[in-house]
Amino acid sequence: MWVQIPPPALETQWVKIMKKTIVIVQGVIENNGKYLVMKRTEGQKYSSGKWEFPAGKPKDRETMEDALVREIIEETGIVVEPTKKILHEMKLEEHDIIVVSYLCKSAGHDVTMSHEHTDLAWSDLEGIKKMDISNITIGTIEIMEGSNAA
Numbered sequence: 001m002w003v004q005i006p007p008p009a010l011e012t013q014w015v016k017i018m019k020k021t022i023v024i025v026q027g028v029i030e031n032n033g034k035y036l037v038m039k040r041t042e043g044q045k046y047s048s049g050k051w052e053f054p055a056g057k058p059k060d061r062e063t064m065e066d067a068l069v070r071e072i073i074e075e076t077g078i079v080v081e082p083t084k085k086i087l088h089e090m091k092l093e094e095h096d097i098i099v100v101s102y103l104c105k106s107a108g109h110d111v112t113m114s115h116e117h118t119d120l121a122w123s124d125l126e127g128i129k130k131m132d133i134s135n136i137t138i139g140t141i142e143i144m145e146g147s148n149a150a
Contacts, residue, residue, distance in 0.1 A: 020094070025068040026055035026101040026140060029080055031109045034122035037131065038075070038111075041118050050134040051121075053101070064100050072104070076120075077112030080104035086147070088139045101140045 029036040037051045056071035058064060065082050072080050082102035090097040111120050121131075125141055133141075 021096045021098065023058060023064075023098045023100065024055050024136065025058055025064050025071060026053050026099055026136065027068055027072045027080055027082075027104045028053050028086070028101055028140060028144070029072070029076075029078070029104045029106050031106050031122065034124060035128060036076070036106075036109070036111065037121055037123060037128050037133070037137070038113065038117040039119040040134070041116055046134075049132070050137075051128070051131040052134040052137045053140060055099075055136065065102070068100075068102055068104075075114045075116060078106050078108055078110070080106050086140060086143050088143050090135060090139055097136070099136055099139060101143070103144075 027036075036054065038054055039051050040048055042049045054072055054075045056067065056075070058067035059070075062070070064085075068082055069080060072078065082104050084103040086101040086103065088099050088101070090099065109122060113120060121127075123131075125145065128137070129141060
């Protein structure tokens with residue numbers, strides 16, 4: 001996007017606003033036909049108070065799958081096995097976001113929440129869509145429904 005900067009003199013200056021691209025890994029964890037969603041703690045920078053599939057950012061030199069498994073353990077205390085990758089991208093005012101979601105299997109459903117969340121639920125997609133969910137989660141559900149990945 002190009003924006004016009006008010007001129008200090010008579011000439012006009014144009015500058016390009018560079019957006020930062022953020023990569024997010026997200027786990028769509030299925031157990032007995034239900035998916036895990038968690039409610040973000042109020043006051044967080046993004047998606048404050050919204051329901052979401054557990055997600056986070058990869059660290060340097062970390063594969064997407066390794067980042068996913070680490071984030072899920074940190075946020076839920078459960079170990080998952082990624083089974084299928086789903087990609088989508090979003091645009092926010094200040095960032096472009098690439099979301100690398102994985103459908104995951106979990107051997108258990110006993111979740112230990114981190115400080116990043118205040119509540120959790122296991123629900124089908126129709127139930128999740130009725131919640132106040134994050135934009136990233138909305139995008140993932142739309143992809144899942146469109147590709148019959150659910």
